[in-house]
Amino acid sequence: MAPVYAVGSIGIGLWLSTLSCGLVVLGWSCTKQKTAKEEVTSGLSGAENKTIEEMRAEVEVGRNMAGRLLGYYGRIEDVRVIGYANQVANYVASYSDYPERRFMIAILKHESVNAFACPGGYILITMGALRNAKTEAELASILGHEVAHVGKKHMFDTLKKMKQKEMDDAAKGRADSGKSDPTLGTRRRPVPEQTGAGVVLARYLSGSAGAGLNVLQAAQAGMNLITEKGLDKEMEYEADNEGVKYAIRAGYDPRAMVQFLSRLEDKNKKVKNLEKTHPPIEERKKAIAKLLKTLKANEIIGASGTERFEKVKRIFPKPEKD
Amino acid sequence: MGLEKRRAVLWTIGICGAPLLVAQLGLADQFHYSNVLVGARSVGMGGAFGAVADDASGVYYNPAGLAFALSNDISASANAFYSKETSYLKTLGDEPFIEESAGSLSPFFGGLQKLDRYVPGLVFAFGVYSVDSDLKDQDTLIENKVIGSTTVERYHRTSNARANTNYAGAAIGYRPMPNLALGFGMTYFSADELVQEYQDALQSIPVKLADGSVGVGWRVLGQNIREQLKVFAMQPVLGVQLSLPSGIATGLTIKKGIVVSDNYTVGSETRTLTLSDAQKVTLGQGQGTLASATSSVVNPTDYKDSYKSMPMETRLGFAWFAGPTFLWAFDIVNYSAVTDSKALAVNGDRPKYNRGALTNYHTGFEWYAAPAFPVRFGLFTNNDSRPKIKKGNYDVASGQTCANAEFNKKFCGQPDHIDFSGASLFAAWVQPNSQISLGAILQQGKGQAQKLGDHQVQDVKASATSFAFSATHNL
Numbered sequence: 087m088a089p090v091y092a093v094g095s096i097g098i099g100l101w102l103s104t105l106s107c108g109l110v111v112l113g114w115s116c117t118k119q120k121t122a123k124e125e126v127t128s129g130l131s132g133a134e135n136k137t138i139e140e141m142r143a144e145v146e147v148g149r150n151m152a153g154r155l156l157g158y159y160g161r162i163e164d165v166r167v168i169g170y171a172n173q174v175a176n177y178v179a180s181y182s183d184y185p186e187r188r189f190m191i192a193i194l195k196h197e198s199v200n201a202f203a204c205p206g207g208y209i210l211i212t213m214g215a216l217r218n219a220k221t222e223a224e225l226a227s228i229l230g231h232e233v234a235h236v237g238k239k240h241m242f243d244t245l246k247k248m249k250q251k252e253m254d255d256a257a258k259g260r261a262d263s264g265k266s267d268p269t270l271g272t273r274r275r276p277v278p279e280q281t282g283a284g285v286v287l288a289r290y291l292s293g294s295a296g297a298g299l300n301v302l303q304a305a306q307a308g309m310n311l312i313t314e315k316g317l318d319k320e321m322e323y324e325a326d327n328e329g330v331k332y333a334i335r336a337g338y339d340p341r342a343m344v345q346f347l348s349r350l351e352d353k354n355k356k357v358k359n360l361e362k363t364h365p366p367i368e369e370r371k372k373a374i375a376k377l378l379k380t381l382k383a384n385e386i387i388g389a390s391g392t393e394r395f396e397k398v399k400r401i402f403p404k405p406e407k408d
Numbered sequence: 409m410g411l412e413k414r415r416a417v418l419w420t421i422g423i424c425g426a427p428l429l430v431a432q433l434g435l436a437d438q439f440h441y442s443n444v445l446v447g448a449r450s451v452g453m454g455g456a457f458g459a460v461a462d463d464a465s466g467v468y469y470n471p472a473g474l475a476f477a478l479s480n481d482i483s484a485s486a487n488a489f490y491s492k493e494t495s496y497l498k499t500l501g502d503e504p505f506i507e508e509s510a511g512s513l514s515p516f517f518g519g520l521q522k523l524d525r526y527v528p529g530l531v532f533a534f535g536v537y538s539v540d541s542d543l544k545d546q547d548t549l550i551e552n553k554v555i556g557s558t559t560v561e562r563y564h565r566t567s568n569a570r571a572n573t574n575y576a577g578a579a580i581g582y583r584p585m586p587n588l589a590l591g592f593g594m595t596y597f598s599a600d601e602l603v604q605e606y607q608d609a610l611q612s613i614p615v616k617l618a619d620g621s622v623g624v625g626w627r628v629l630g631q632n633i634r635e636q637l638k639v640f641a642m643q644p645v646l647g648v649q650l651s652l653p654s655g656i657a658t659g660l661t662i663k664k665g666i667v668v669s670d671n672y673t674v675g676s677e678t679r680t681l682t683l684s685d686a687q688k689v690t691l692g693q694g695q696g697t698l699a700s701a702t703s704s705v706v707n708p709t710d711y712k713d714s715y716k717s718m719p720m721e722t723r724l725g726f727a728w729f730a731g732p733t734f735l736w737a738f739d740i741v742n743y744s745a746v747t748d749s750k751a752l753a754v755n756g757d758r759p760k761y762n763r764g765a766l767t768n769y770h771t772g773f774e775w776y777a778a779p780a781f782p783v784r785f786g787l788f789t790n791n792d793s794r795p796k797i798k799k800g801n802y803d804v805a806s807g808q809t810c811a812n813a814e815f816n817k818k819f820c821g822q823p824d825h826i827d828f829s830g831a832s833l834f835a836a837w838v839q840p841n842s843q844i845s846l847g848a849i850l851q852q853g854k855g856q857a858q859k860l861g862d863h864q865v866q867d868v869k870a871s872a873t874s875f876a877f878s879a880t881h882n883l
Contacts, residue, residue, distance in 0.1 A: 130593040159526055266654035269586050273462055273476060278780030278838050302841045302882075 141206075143301060144242045148206030150305035151312065152192070155202055155210050160195035161402060162213055165220065168193055170398045174222060175209060175229040181335035182230065182328070184237035191229070197405050199350060200360050201228055202312050203235035203325075205242040217402065218349055222391025223342035228331030230279065230336075231343070238328070240321040244306045316363030326370055327377045340383035340392045347371050437571060438637070438761060439823075441743055442768055442790040443540045443720075445849060446516050448483040448878040452834030452847055454786020456737040457657040457872060458725025459649060463880070464518030465713025467535035467579045470661040470725065471591025472647035474520060474531040474581030482519040484880030492542065494523040494826070494870040496859040501555045502574040505859055505866075509544035509569070516517040516878070529583035536576045540599075544569035558611060560769045561626075565607040573599045579645065591647035597665055597718070597821075599639040605630050613682075626683050633676040634708070637761075641665040655729035665718030672715065672752065672760070675708030713750040715761045717744040719793075741768045743793065757817065759792060763793035766841060772832070782836045790828035797822050802863045810862055820863050826855030826870050841882045 130138070162168065171191045179189050189207045194200075197214040204210070209232045219225045235241065309318060326343065334340045347367050350360070364370070378384075437443060444456060449459035449463030457465060461473025464483050489691025491510040499505035507803035518535035550563040566634025568764050608630040614622050640664070649659040680702045720743070727737040749759040772786025801808055802821025853870035 152660070204582060218518075267586065268653050270476060270478060272653060272655040272657075273460075273478060274732055276732050276776050276779035276838075279779070 089133055131287050145206035146301045147304045147308060148204035148208045149236045150301060151204040151308045152208035152210060156192060162193035162195055164403060166401055174226050177338045178226045178230045179233045180333050182233050182237060183331040189233060201232050203232040207236050217344055221342060222395040223348040225337035226338045227329055227343035228334045230332040233332060234325040234328035240317050241308055244317060245308055319365045322364050323373050326374055330374055330377060334386060337389050339388035340378055344371050346375050437540055439763060439793045440790050442788060444538055447536045448485050448880045451876060452832055453737055453774060454770045454788040454832050456739045456770035456772040458661055458723040458739045459657040460737055464533045464535055466522045467518060467533050467577050467593055468537060470647040470649055470659045471579035471581050471593040471645055472589040472649035473659060474533050474591060475529060475583040475589035477520050477531055479882040480521050481880055481882045482881035485516045486878055492872040494869055496857055496866045499635055499859050507801035508546050509542050530862040531581045532800055534578040538574045540571060540573040542571040559782055561610040562755050563609040567605045569603040571601040576640050585648060587652055592792045595643040597641040598641050601637045604634045605739040613650060618780045628681040632677045635674040637672050639667060639670040641667045641718055657727040659725040661723040663721040667715060667717055670715035672711040673708055679703040711750060711752055714747040714752055735773055735774040735845025740768040764795055766791045766793050780838050782838060784834045786832040788830045792825045792827050792831055794823045794825050796825050797865055799865055821861040822858050825855040826853040826868050828853040844879045846877050
């Protein structure tokens with residue numbers, strides 16, 4: 087996959103507003119931020135304030151990452167397809183351990199098979215992944231997997247636990263796309279360590295930062311994880327298992343995730359990036375099979391949702407070139 | 409007769425002919441092209457950025473450089489403090505006449521956005537910047553000054569000026585090949601300069617009395633003048649940059665402004681009185697009779713095509729990216745001559761805004777003393793596009809004086825010519841996504857002038873100091 091660092095969905099508008107808030111009215115923005123924060127947090131305990139601060143940071147990091155992904159891949163704009171994906175995701179989520187959460191699904195204009203769970207509830211699934219699914223149950227299982235990533239804060243906690251050095255390296259990995267570009271490589275400059283004052287600077291220049299994280303740097307590091315390194319394998323197995331559980335609870339066919347993964351095994355090119363950031367498909371299938379055995383899944387009759395899925399499939403946009 | 413000539417000559421009539429008052433207006437500088445250095449990093453490198461230009465300031469230095477940007481960014485800078493002093497040596501007898509200005513604000517504000525999602529290798533940037541910005545509010549009072557055979561009892565001048573030369577533009581850079589980038593930009597140019605001066609004086613002059621003897625007479629002079637230049641232009645910019653993996657880069661930028669409209673307005677009011685010693689004594693009580701009075705009024709007059717066109721700017725840059733911690737750059741910038749400006753009757757029939765060809769040199773480096781602390785240093789020239797002062801063979805006996813039209817046009821009241829050399833030094837504090845920098849730019853100038861509008865030539869020393877601040881954020 088080509089390096090991802092374009093700020094797509096952040097867009098010119100946000101760009102300019104960030105600019106005006108961050109640079110031009112530095113002091114004003116400082117006052118306004120504090121005022122808004124005080125309004126939300128007044129009367130709450132320290133722990134509650136901390137939770138709110140953390141949630142805010144989680145959403146900011148996720149939004150930033152989602153923006154970058156959308157900017158890089160582009161998005162499918164057919165509201166019928168997007169609406170369907172959102173319905174399925176939020177339906178599955180309503181049977182997850184996080185029924186109170188709202189998940190926002192977008193479809194990336196790309197034919198590889200992949201899906202991304204950004205902190206805060208931003209889930210992005212590629213058009214290639216949608217096309218590879220044969221039933222709504224399969225789609226529900228994939229989205230359940232991503233819901234589990236978000237709900238269990240896999241990405242956000244990983245970022246929070248990163249030592250500053252790791253964060254710098256991961257962020258640098260994203261920022262320095264010039265690594266594979268010798269010409270840009272000559273223009274690379276040293277990347278200093280973030281200091282406390284640097285976080286304050288970033289806060290006022292970009293209008294964001296929170297929960298001890300430099301949001302922009304965390305988003306860059308998150309992009310490195312999501313597109314290059316991947317999360318910890320155990321997290322992926324956990325998301326597989328939880329996703330399957332959520333789908334079963336929602337009434338879908340328990341075997342759907344295995345069926346979807348099986349279909350990927352002979353699509354080398356389209357799953358190249360998926361395999362880079364996830365455990366081997368064979369291993370994942372084994373782990374899910376083990377779970378299904380534990381759950382006595384062969385005794386569960388779930389819906390496949392094939393008919394509905396086929397109807398939506400008819401309005402899928404034509405495939406894009408990879 | 410030209411206005412400036414008239415101002416000078418008014419002060420020199422009489423048998424002593426000692427000139428005093430300034431004939432050249434206090435400010436408005438369309439004749440230097442590097443008064444303000446543009447950009448965030450580039451300002452610290454003395455404006456040597458033609459082969460670098462990989463941030464939003466590429467809109468100004470070289471749009472092709474945008475294509476080599478490492479990240480999206482926004483940046484802004486401002487001159488927090490500015491002062492300029494021009495000293496016309498030995499103008500008031502042995503003493504200098506000093507022009508001062510201060511307190512301008514010259515910002516750069518720009519942003520860069522990579523557009524790989526649409527076209528791989530395409531980058532867009534915009535910039536709003538000022539290349540000259542000045543404010544002047546100077547009050548000068550001189551009393552009881554003996555200059556030659558003349559006593560200036562009182563001279564008072566109030567000079568106010570504001571000058572802004574601003575650009576707002578957008579550009580795209582595109583990399584068709586890994587090492588080659590092309591760029592194109594379009595910039596809106598606006599210059600607005602307003603100068604208002606009032607000066608009055610009471611000066612003693614020798615006069616021939618009725619009995620044939622020479623006695624003391626007095627001249628009272630007052631003058632108001634207002635001039636304003638307004639120019640709007642569009643400036644297309646083309647750039648190319650070659651950046652090799654070895655770290656050597658070179659860039660070429662060509663700009664040519666096309667004047668859409670220009671207008672120079674000038675109006676003045678000049679009055680002189682000549683009176684005897686006795687009349688001068690009673691004048692204060694309102695009882696005197698004026699021996700003679702003259703007045704000259706020039707109603708505000710518009711001159712089109714006084715500016716007419718802009719020079720072609722060709723910037724050739726070299727850069728050496730020696731490693732992540734060191735960058736050295738060198739630019740040669742040539743400006744073509746502008747010779748088609750309309751002559752101004754108020755300026756001794758000279759085309760005031762004709763400018764000669766000149767070349768400026770910029771060099772600078774960026775060195776990371778530590779990953780978070782780069783230091784930027786630069787040297788540059790800021791030469792004057794006005795012609796050098798020509799000294800005439802002044803000779804009363806043969807009529808080679810400013811009263812002689814031909815001599816006058818060649819050797820009297822010529823505009824200043826001041827060449828500057830400058831240095832910039834900035835220190836920055838860098839964080840992974842942000843940086844701020846603070847530093848100063850100093851310029852020292854040397855040249856010549858005919859400040860009094862006559863044949864005499866004064867040496868000039870000038871200096872300008874800016875303290876600037878900039879902030880950049882990568883997205």
